[in-house]
Amino acid sequence: QQQVKQSPQSLIVQKGGISIINCAYENTAFDYFPWYQQFPGKGPALLIAIRPDVSEKKEGRFTISFNKSAKQFSLHIMDSQPGDSATYFCAATRARETSGSRLTFGEGTQLTVNP
Amino acid sequence: DSGVTQTPKHLITATGQRVTLRCSPRSGDLSVYWYQQSLDQGLQFLIQYYNGEERAKGNILERFSAQQFPDLHSELNLSSLELGDSALYFCASSVRGGSGNTIYFGEGSWLTVV
Numbered sequence: 001q002q003q004v005k006q007s008p009q010s011l012i013v014q015k016g017g018i019s020i021i022n023c024a025y026e027n028t029a030f031d032y033f034p035w036y037q038q039f040p041g042k043g044p045a046l047l048i049a050i051r052p053d054v055s056e057k058k059e060g061r062f063t064i065s066f067n068k069s070a071k072q073f074s075l076h077i078m079d080s081q082p083g084d085s086a087t088y089f090c091a092a093t094r095a096r097e098t099s100g101s102r103l104t105f106g107e108g109t110q111l112t113v114n115p
Numbered sequence: 116d117s118g119v120t121q122t123p124k125h126l127i128t129a130t131g132q133r134v135t136l137r138c139s140p141r142s143g144d145l146s147v148y149w150y151q152q153s154l155d156q157g158l159q160f161l162i163q164y165y166n167g168e169e170r171a172k173g174n175i176l177e178r179f180s181a182q183q184f185p186d187l188h189s190e191l192n193l194s195s196l197e198l199g200d201s202a203l204y205f206c207a208s209s210v211r212g213g214s215g216n217t218i219y220f221g222e223g224s225w226l227t228v229v
Contacts, residue, residue, distance in 0.1 A: 043220030
């Protein structure tokens with residue numbers, strides 16, 4: 001019930017291409033779906049997030065597509081750049097007003113963008 | 116820089132020993148979280164504190180404990196260490212609760228148990 005499944009495990013894309021990472025969740029109580037980007041030696045950093053009341057959110061080259069009925073969401077990176085090479089984690093949480101947002105992470109996708 | 120400060124950055128210790136990892140949350144953040152990142156388990160939630168009180172427990176071993184102090188900094192205590200405890204331990208913080216509150220991660224404390 002608490003799992004978030006992420007694929008692919010690794011992804012190699014040419015510069016300028018589109019990177020697509022997919023995630024699926026089981027717990028229908030989740031109400032916040034962030035994506036985190038992690039560079040080697042650094043902590044995860046929030047990239048973009050979506051709530052289940054919208055089907056898509058775009059911020060610059062990054063877009064989240066959300067399919068509530070399928071319990072799936074995906075990250076699209078348009079015009080991928082070598083600087084995007086990092087590990088990407090999807091996550092899900094049911095945030096409670098009086099406490100916080102405990103994140104359940106996917107397994108991570110190591111993205112390599114070749115120049 | 117997320118504003119979350121963790122010390123030490125690296126730590127090497129022997130099996131059976133005890134270590135303490137320290138975290139200072141972002142200014143104004145009331146919630147502190149501890150996560151463990153390892154190759155085989157990925158990023159796993161350990162425990163959460165909110166304004167000094169424990170709020171949620173995840174996959175935290177009984178050998179591990181944490182607390183949040185009145186000044187809101189937090190410590191994660193790991194005892195009777197085993198080789199399998201070698202991992203990157205992240206502290207994170209957020210303002211409070213509610214959907215959409217961003218969780219900010221520190222750069223982590225690398226623990227190696229030999």
